Structure formats: structure tokens, C-alpha cells
Amino acid sequence: MKMLISRVLIPSLLIAMTTFNASAKDANESTQCLSFMQHSEKKLHAKDMLDLCELTAGKPMLIVNTASHCGFTPQFTALEALHKEYKDKGLVVIGFPSDDFFQEEDNEKDTADICFVNYGVTFNMLSPVHVWGSNAHPIFKKLADKTTAPKWNFYKYLVSADGKTVKHFNSKVTPDSEVFVNAVNAIL
Incomplete structure (x- = not known):
């Protein structure tokens, strides 16, 4: 037996x-978090912190540096539409306001009003950070290493869930353009 x-x-x-x-x-x-996303950041004009690792683990993401007073600021509308269309498919959209190009509000409350009130943004918006140069936030340093640093506001970075694919799109490529939507579909 x-x-x-x-x-x-x-x-x-x-x-x-x-x-x-x-x-x-x-x-x-x-479901593992990409190493460069292991940060907790303050939400825009809030006391709440957002664990970016937890938020993005195992998910494709769109990271955008934003500004409130830029010719490209109306892209918030298309970014919000993209967020609503693809969030259930796993895409995480994160906006990082920045005054590196001198077009962001001095007061975070005013930045929040422009995003949330004027444009109805519901995707994750964080407190302003540096996105360019030696003081750039570590996330943007990593994105610059993998592609290029933002040369202006509304540079868009698509990152696959496994982090192996990172694509950047300059300010002129709108979030609702065919080339951008095709790139989003390709990383899902």
C-alpha cells in the first residue's frame, strides 16, 4: 500500500x-509594479496620497506632463475621453502638472480648478513636479532614458504593462488622433 x-x-x-x-x-x-513606478505621490490639490505602484501594477499606462495655460491644454478633453473609453480595458492615465515650461498656475488650487472644473478631468492628476532637466521626477528621468525627455507640455508616454514597450508622442499628437489611438490599442 x-x-x-x-x-x-x-x-x-x-x-x-x-x-x-x-x-x-x-x-x-x-501584477508586479514596474520599478520606476514605486512612488507615492500627492493627488492634485488634496491631502490624499496615491500609491502609483498599486495603481499601475500589471496595467498599461499613459503618463502625460500637463500645464494649465498652454496652447495644448484643450487636450485634457481628449485625454478624459480616452480615459473613459479605456479604463475598463486596464489603461491607467496619470497627469503630472509641471511649470517647467512656465505655463502652469502658481497655486495648485487654480491648477485643480482648470483640470477638474473647466475640463471635467476624472483621471489621476498629481501635484506639480519637474519633468525636465536634473530636477526631473524619477518617473520622467526613466521615461527620458527609455525615449526622450518632454520638450514641451503634453508629451504623452504609453507604457506597456510589462514595461518593455515605452512610446512617446510629442505635444502635437493629440490623444484622439488615429496614430495615438492605434498605439493605445496596441499596448492593451
């Missing part, structure tokens, strides 16, 4: 354990 148990049960247990470990590893890899 012992011989039968060890010949049948032990191999079955080993197969089950291997399958479980492989499944757990796959699940862990698909």
Missing part, C-alpha cells in the same frame, strides 16, 4: 505543486 501511495500520490502532488507555483509566478509577474 505504501509503495502504491508513493508511486501515485507523490508524483501527483509534485505536479500539482509545480502547477500552483507556475500559476502563482505568472499571477505575480502580471
Whole structure:
């Protein structure tokens, strides 16, 4: 009887354990946070912090540097529409206001009003950061290493869930353009 148990049960247990470990590893890899997203940031004009690692783990993302008084500011409308259309498919949109190009409000409350009241933004907007140069936020330093640093407001970075694909789009490429929407669909 012992011989039968060890010949049948032990191999079955080993197969089950291997399958479980492989499944757990796959699940862990698909929900793992990209190293450059391991930050907590303050939400725009709020006391609440947002764990970017938790927010983006295993999900494709769109990261945008924004400004309230730029010729490209109306892109908030198309960014919001994109957010609404693709959030259920896993796309995480994150806006980082910045005054690096001298077109952001001095007061964070005014930035929030422009985003939330004027443009109805519901995607994640964070407190202003530097996006360019030696003082750039680590996320933008990593994006610059992988592609290019923002040369103006509303540079858009699409990052695949596994972080292997990072594409940048300059300010002139609108979030509702065919080329951009095709790129979003390609990373989903």
C-alpha cells in the first residue's frame, strides 16, 4: 500500500505543486509594479496620497506632463475621453502638472480648478513636479532614458504593462488622433 501511495500520490502532488507555483509566478509577474513606478505621490490639490505602484501594477499606462495655460491644454478633453473609453480595458492615465515650461498656475488650487472644473478631468492628476532637466521626477528621468525627455507640455508616454514597450508622442499628437489611438490599442 505504501509503495502504491508513493508511486501515485507523490508524483501527483509534485505536479500539482509545480502547477500552483507556475500559476502563482505568472499571477505575480502580471501584477508586479514596474520599478520606476514605486512612488507615492500627492493627488492634485488634496491631502490624499496615491500609491502609483498599486495603481499601475500589471496595467498599461499613459503618463502625460500637463500645464494649465498652454496652447495644448484643450487636450485634457481628449485625454478624459480616452480615459473613459479605456479604463475598463486596464489603461491607467496619470497627469503630472509641471511649470517647467512656465505655463502652469502658481497655486495648485487654480491648477485643480482648470483640470477638474473647466475640463471635467476624472483621471489621476498629481501635484506639480519637474519633468525636465536634473530636477526631473524619477518617473520622467526613466521615461527620458527609455525615449526622450518632454520638450514641451503634453508629451504623452504609453507604457506597456510589462514595461518593455515605452512610446512617446510629442505635444502635437493629440490623444484622439488615429496614430495615438492605434498605439493605445496596441499596448492593451
